[in-house]
Amino acid sequence: VKTRADQEIVCARFEAVGFDCVLADPRAMEVSGGRLVANGRPVDLVYRRAVLTEIVEREGQMQPFLEAYRDGLAVFVNSFRCRLSEDKAFFAILTDESFASLMSPEESQLVRRIVPWTRRVAERKTRRGGSEVDLVPYVIDHQAGLVLKPAHGYGGRSVLVGDETAPETWAAAVQDGLREPWVVQERVHIPEEVFPLLEDDGEVGLAPLKVNVNPFFVTARTWAR
Amino acid sequence: VGALCAYLGTPEAEARWVRLDPGPPDVLLSRLDAFLGPDGPRFIEINSDAPAGFGYGDRMAEVFADLPLFRSFAETRRVRYEPSLPALVDAVVWAWRRTGRRRRRLPSSPSRTGRT
Numbered sequence: 028v029k030t031r032a033d034q035e036i037v038c039a040r041f042e043a044v045g046f047d048c049v050l051a052d053p054r055a056m057e058v059s060g061g062r063l064v065a066n067g068r069p070v071d072l073v074y075r076r077a078v079l080t081e082i083v084e085r086e087g088q089m090q091p092f093l094e095a096y097r098d099g100l101a102v103f104v105n106s107f108r109c110r111l112s113e114d115k116a117f118f119a120i121l122t123d124e125s126f127a128s129l130m131s132p133e134e135s136q137l138v139r140r141i142v143p144w145t146r147r148v149a150e151r152k153t154r155r156g157g158s159e160v161d162l163v164p165y166v167i168d169h170q171a172g173l174v175l176k177p178a179h180g181y182g183g184r185s186v187l188v189g190d191e192t193a194p195e196t197w198a199a200a201v202q203d204g205l206r207e208p209w210v211v212q213e214r215v216h217i218p219e220e221v222f223p224l225l226e227d228d229g230e231v232g233l234a235p236l237k238v239n240v241n242p243f244f245v246t247a248r249t250w251a252r
Numbered sequence: 253v254g255a256l257c258a259y260l261g262t263p264e265a266e267a268r269w270v271r272l273d274p275g276p277p278d279v280l281l282s283r284l285d286a287f288l289g290p291d292g293p294r295f296i297e298i299n300s301d302a303p304a305g306f307g308y309g310d311r312m313a314e315v316f317a318d319l320p321l322f323r324s325f326a327e328t329r330r331v332r333y334e335p336s337l338p339a340l341v342d343a344v345v346w347a348w349r350r351t352g353r354r355r356r357r358l359p360s361s362p363s364r365t366g367r368t
Contacts, residue, residue, distance in 0.1 A: 036337075106274050110269075111262070238287075240293065246279065
């Protein structure tokens with residue numbers, strides 16, 4: 028697991044505040060006596076690291092893990108329902124005029140400011156910059172200002188940045204988007220800053236690198252009160 | 253949820269698990285992807301399905317705080333870091349306790365293939 032070190036840090040934090048915590052492979056878990064069991068120890072809560080896509084790909088190897096989820100034998104964080112907001116097309120729901128009634132005017136205003144225009148690729152008309160556009164021709168004609176990505180991808184896989192993609196590759200991706208769930212999104216300006224970088228020869232150089240920010244969100248305790 | 257899955261095109265192999273309702277909250281933790289521009293942040297994705305990085309951020313902050321260069325910087329600038337792990341633990345334990353369970357054994361379950 029590429030991010031195992033992150034899991035070890037999280038595990039150590041739970042242990043530091045008094046919880047018994049183990050890193051366990053979901054394929055090695057069992058159900059015994061109505062409890063989910065990992066490494067021979069009963070489990071009350073799973074802080075999940077395996078994503079749902081990986082889990083269903085290995086479903087045959089994870090039956091006890093999935094049985095525990097289905098039967099509520101342990102608390103799972105996050106639940107598999109988080110898969111919905113994880114989807115790249117979820118941002119289409121936030122910005123597509125078809126769903127505008129789901130938000131208050133204040134919420135819509137905030138979304139317009141902080142979320143780029145996003146649509147599921149489809150043969151349809153939609154709104155862009157105050158005008159109605161035919162989506163597929165628009166995406167092909169305005170490649171430079173757009174990004175295409177598979178709705179269910181993660182880790183930047185298969186993301187096509189318009190002005191870094193050959194037109195024929197772009198057009199083929201648009202066609203893929205008509206058969207499978209893809210989204211098109213306004214290309215956001217990506218800031219760059221100069222950072223020191225360890226070169227292959229062991230020297231330290233300076234190079235411009237893209238800078239993004241990744242704030243964490245934790246549901247407030249007040250949610251269920 | 254079924255209609256949402258249909259709109260999003262969620263594969264049926266996943267949708268049948270998404271349709272199960274283990275009770276709220278559906279999303280306790282997320283990591284957002286954003287770029288900062290002159291007009292503020294623009295968020296391009298939400299990572300809710302097993303978001304990584306809660307541990308890395310806090311550890312990196314500790315490493316930076318010890319660097320002579322950063323200590324020098326902090327002498328002339330107001331620097332504040334809000335650690336993520338206490339909020340993470342607090343939220344996870346709250347999610348656990350609200351179900352009425354009390355045992356103190358919390359496993360963390362990584363995938364073999366992992367993700368970034």
